[in-house]
Amino acid sequence: MKSLSEFHEHIKVAIPALRRYARALTRDADTADDIVQDTLVRALRSEHLFHGGDTRAWLYTILTNLNRNRLRTLSRRPVLAPIKDSDAATGAPESGGRDITRALDEIAEDQRSALLLVVLEGLTYREVAEVQGIPIGTVMSRLARARSQIKAYLDGERPTLRRVK
Amino acid sequence: MIDRDHIVSEDELNAYVDGELPADRRMIVEAWLTTHPDDADRIAAWRKQAELIRAHYGAVADEMPPQRFNVGRLTRRRYSTMAAAVAAIVAAFVVGGALGWTARGVEAARPSDLTRFTAGALDAYRLYVVEVRHPVEVPGDQRPHLDAWLSKRVGSPLRAPELDKVGLKLVGGRLLPGPTGATAFFMYETTAGERFTLYCGRTSDRDTALRYTTGEQNAAYYWVDGDLAYVLSGPAERDKLRAIAQAAYDQMDRRMPPQGG
Numbered sequence: 001m002k003s004l005s006e007f008h009e010h011i012k013v014a015i016p017a018l019r020r021y022a023r024a025l026t027r028d029a030d031t032a033d034d035i036v037q038d039t040l041v042r043a044l045r046s047e048h049l050f051h052g053g054d055t056r057a058w059l060y061t062i063l064t065n066l067n068r069n070r071l072r073t074l075s076r077r078p079v080l081a082p083i084k085d086s087d088a089a090t091g092a093p094e095s096g097g098r099d100i101t102r103a104l105d106e107i108a109e110d111q112r113s114a115l116l117l118v119v120l121e122g123l124t125y126r127e128v129a130e131v132q133g134i135p136i137g138t139v140m141s142r143l144a145r146a147r148s149q150i151k152a153y154l155d156g157e158r159p160t161l162r163r164v165k
Numbered sequence: 166m167i168d169r170d171h172i173v174s175e176d177e178l179n180a181y182v183d184g185e186l187p188a189d190r191r192m193i194v195e196a197w198l199t200t201h202p203d204d205a206d207r208i209a210a211w212r213k214q215a216e217l218i219r220a221h222y223g224a225v226a227d228e229m230p231p232q233r234f235n236v237g238r239l240t241r242r243r244y245s246t247m248a249a250a251v252a253a254i255v256a257a258f259v260v261g262g263a264l265g266w267t268a269r270g271v272e273a274a275r276p277s278d279l280t281r282f283t284a285g286a287l288d289a290y291r292l293y294v295v296e297v298r299h300p301v302e303v304p305g306d307q308r309p310h311l312d313a314w315l316s317k318r319v320g321s322p323l324r325a326p327e328l329d330k331v332g333l334k335l336v337g338g339r340l341l342p343g344p345t346g347a348t349a350f351f352m353y354e355t356t357a358g359e360r361f362t363l364y365c366g367r368t369s370d371r372d373t374a375l376r377y378t379t380g381e382q383n384a385a386y387y388w389v390d391g392d393l394a395y396v397l398s399g400p401a402e403r404d405k406l407r408a409i410a411q412a413a414y415d416q417m418d419r420r421m422p423p424q425g426g
Contacts (some may be wrong), residue, residue: 008236013372015234016226024222037233044240056374100217118183119215120222122377124403125185140176147179147211154214 007047010055011040017121018059024116025067027101035070039063060121061131064113071109103150111146114139173197178204182211184379184403191402215379219280226372227277278370278394281344283378283385286364286396289341289350290383294360300352301337311338315349321392323365325351326413333361333409345394361399361409368394375410377403386410390417 018039022032039062104112110132117123117131129136173194180186181194198205232238293300303311305325312324318340325335333353341348341364348366355361368389376387384401387394388410395417397410 008240012236013374015230016228016372017374019228019230020222020225023225024218033231033234037239040234040236040239044236100214100221103214104218116218120218122375125180125183137176140179143179143183144175147214150214151207151210154210 007055008044011043011059014056014059015040017056018063021060021116021121022063022067024104024120025063025113027104031070035063035066038066042066054127057123057127057131060117060123061133064117064131067113068109099154100150103153106153107146107149111142111149114142115146115150118143173201173204178208179211182208182215182379184377184384184401184406186402187404188402212379223280224276226279278344278368278389279372279376279378279387282364282366282368282394282396283376283387285341285343285348286362286387286398287378287380287383287385289364290362290385290398293339293350293352294362300360302339304337305335307337308335315340318347319349319366319393320347321367323349323393324417326363326416328353328409328412331409331412332356336360359400361397361406363413364396364398365393367392370394375407375414377407379403388414390414 015036018036019032022035022039023029026032026035039059042062043059107115114128114132117128118125123131125136125139128139132139132142177186177190177194181191186194198208303314305311308325315338316322316324325338328335332355334356336352336354338349338351341350343364343366345367348364351363351365353361353363369392370389373389378385378387379401382401383398384403384406385396385398386406387396389395395413397406397413399406399409
């Protein structure tokens with residue numbers, strides 16, 4: 001039986017990773033933090049529903065679902081194109097950073113979520129299957145589609161480098 | 166003469182990149198890649214994508230979370246009156262502004278301990294794992310001396326975990342410079358000669374979750390126990406690495422009494 005304070009502690013240590021995942025999932029800092037806050041409020045409100053298991057995976061599940069709901073709501077409204085921060089403001093030295101965020105924009109939400117949970121958050125395929133409520137085979141096909149679309153996007157965007165052997 | 170079982174699918178290539186393949190299939194994929202350069206190129210591109218994503222978003226986890234994420238505050242929300250809400254907003258601006266301003270340069274510039282330790286550990290792994298004659302400074306049969314020496318230099322009590330149960334024998338250890346100063350480095354070996362290393366130094370990181378990172382040929386698990394960060398590095402074989410990391414972690418938990426009150 002988990003004590004309440006232990007439960008709160010688990011939630012607290014997960015916050016930095018949840019913010020990272022949300023930022024990459026939404027590519028917008030304010031939207032990301034709003035979703036993280038909703039996730040925390042929901043988790044704390046429904047802690048009686050949580051019977052052990054992995055708190056972290058459970059929080060990722062809530063966040064993933066909230067973002068999906070948000071996108072559904074958005075799709076019924078007129079489209080507002082977000083103005084993205086310039087890469088200089090994020091302090092990322094990686095010049096390819098801008099490309100990868102645009103590439104992430106290009107792919108479907110469920111594929112993006114699966115890819116980020118694996119490469120950014122380090123979840124196993126089994127954990128992603130639980131978070132997304134799908135079989136492992138579907139996780140794998142989402143990853144494969146995400147990767148091939150990002151590759152196609154990045155290859156099309158840049159001049160292809162000549163291979164020197 | 167291609168066996169049907171030896172045809173590698175798209176899903177398997179993905180599972181290979183993510184360290185999700187069992188050893189036998191991993192070897193088949195590796196053999197496949199030597200004769201299928203297009204697939205090898207694709208795998209390199211997928212790894213590059215993952216690196217770009219981590220480079221772009223990894224540092225978000227190092228930022229100070231906003232005050233509104235305080236778990237205690239979120240659970241007490243019902244009590245807030247209008248006046249309290251106004252006071253909180255003012256306080257958040259003042260405190261948040263001041264903290265945000267001073268933390269700004271530092272937090273934005275410095276990569277996380279997860280990133281720094283994992284990079285250091287994988288570098289050390291690649292450097293020493295191929296070393297035949299001098300892989301370690303102190304051999305594994307001098308375990309008490311090794312533990313005492315490295316504890317003293319790192320500045321926190323640590324021990325080389327016993328990993329015989331997961332098939333690993335301690336080769337020995339050495340002292341290395343690391344992201345936060347003196348860092349202990351232990352090397353283990355299977356009877357088949359496969360090597361794994363454990364890299365350990367002081368951290369202020371409090372995120373204790375096991376974190377997996379995969380590189381070109383190798384992979385690493387990072388975790389934090391007390392004031393020490395650990396990185397287990399080895400061949401990119403996720404389940405096996407995880408089992409070893411778990412075995413090492415379990416021992417530390419049991420053997421290290423909490424320091425102080």
